[in-house]
Amino acid sequence: MKKIKSSEITSYSDYLSRRDFLKTMGIMTAGAALLAACGTPQDEASTVVNPSAEDSSGISPSASANTDELGKPLNSYEDITNYNNYYEFTTDKERVAVLAEGYPTSPWEVKVGGLVNNPKTYSLDDFRKFEIEERIYRLRCVEAWSMVIPWMGFPLSKLLAEVEPKAEAKYVRFETIYDPEGMPGFKKNPFYQWPYVEGLRVDEAMNDLAILATGLYGKDLLPQNGAPIRMVIPWKYGFKSIKSIVKIDLVDEMPRSLWMAAAPNEYGFNANVNPNVNHPRWSQASERRIGEFGRTETIMFNGYEEEVAHLYAGMDLAINF
Numbered sequence: 336m337k338k339i340k341s342s343e344i345t346s347y348s349d350y351l352s353r354r355d356f357l358k359t360m361g362i363m364t365a366g367a368a369l370l371a372a373c374g375t376p377q378d379e380a381s382t383v384v385n386p387s388a389e390d391s392s393g394i395s396p397s398a399s400a401n402t403d404e405l406g407k408p409l410n411s412y413e414d415i416t417n418y419n420n421y422y423e424f425t426t427d428k429e430r431v432a433v434l435a436e437g438y439p440t441s442p443w444e445v446k447v448g449g450l451v452n453n454p455k456t457y458s459l460d461d462f463r464k465f466e467i468e469e470r471i472y473r474l475r476c477v478e479a480w481s482m483v484i485p486w487m488g489f490p491l492s493k494l495l496a497e498v499e500p501k502a503e504a505k506y507v508r509f510e511t512i513y514d515p516e517g518m519p520g521f522k523k524n525p526f527y528q529w530p531y532v533e534g535l536r537v538d539e540a541m542n543d544l545a546i547l548a549t550g551l552y553g554k555d556l557l558p559q560n561g562a563p564i565r566m567v568i569p570w571k572y573g574f575k576s577i578k579s580i581v582k583i584d585l586v587d588e589m590p591r592s593l594w595m596a597a598a599p600n601e602y603g604f605n606a607n608v609n610p611n612v613n614h615p616r617w618s619q620a621s622e623r624r625i626g627e628f629g630r631t632e633t634i635m636f637n638g639y640e641e642e643v644a645h646l647y648a649g650m651d652l653a654i655n656f
């Protein structure tokens with residue numbers, strides 16, 4: 336994976352303080368995206384990010400490289416922000432951005448608790464303290480499409496270190512905001528067991544690849560990508576990377592995710608990217624990289640085998656759910 340320290344980009348805290356300054360001045364437009372990857376805050380005052388059209392802001396999305404560490408080209412900002420899975424809004428991947436536009440993601444609180452010594456409710460301000468890095472990761476959806484995305488974020492392990500999991504804690508349970516009035520997908524898809532819940536084992540959660548993302552392409556996350564803060568777990572199918580988190584609990588039993596409740600034999604807890612274990616209804620041997628023609632072969636653990644295979648030593652990888 337590509338890792339860049341925030342000192343080489345613009346730090347999230349610089350960006351947040353700049354945002355507060357603009358707020359005080361009363362000149363920030365809702366949804367303005369502020370973070371420039373080249374170290375110079377851009378002229379955001381006149382800017383509204385328009386996720387559907389070309390970037391009308393005049394700010395070009397930026398990343399530290401054009402490819403991931405395997406030489407695969409980054410997906411465009413337009414692709415990443417206009418082709419989404421976010422069932423709380425809609426199951427139509429090309430409509431999420433439209434329906435999510437302007438969804439309020441500030442102020443925001445993430446309650447971190449359960450089996451920890453220091454439970455804490457984090458505000459957006461509290462996230463300033465974490466050093467933001469760029470992580471260029473492949474995202475592989477269980478539906479067999481994929482993208483390469485330059486996320487901004489910080490390792491989940493750093494947040495866990497602050498709250499201090501107790502010895503009895505075996506799993507981390509994440510929960511997305513529950514907002515049936517504000518997000519149309521709840522009422523359209525009432526058969527799902529909302530809110531969206533996901534989970535990791537504590538040792539998986541401590542792996543350096545597992546990040547809490549706050550931005551992409553040097554910009555603040557847009558609502559369709561899970562603003563203001565979401566998980567990215569690049570070696571697992573995309574549904575594990577839960578969006579718009581409001582609650583994180585350390586627990587002693589395996590959390591039951593929304594997808595486990597819906598179809599445990601199709602979207603189980605482990606969900607490691609694995610070309611050798613097919614989905615009951617389709618092959619996982621290859622995938623469609625958004626923006627490219629043809630298909631590309633799926634790689635074990637989505638190409639992060641070296642970093643994560645040890646987490647599954649002794650496990651039968653043929654049983655992936």
Ligand SMILES: Nc1nc2c(c(=O)[nH]1)N[C@H]1C(S)=C(S)[C@@H](COP(=O)(O)O)O[C@H]1N2
Binds near residue numbers: 531576
């Ligand atoms: N709360 C929530 N998180 C979610 C989803 C969702 O529907 N709701 N979809 C998941 C799926 S299936 C994928 S592939 C990724 C897609 O992330 P992206 O839209 O930012 O590419 O988000 C995941 N996180």
Ligand SMILES: [Mo]
Binds near residue numbers: 420475477574
């Ligand atoms: Mo997905």
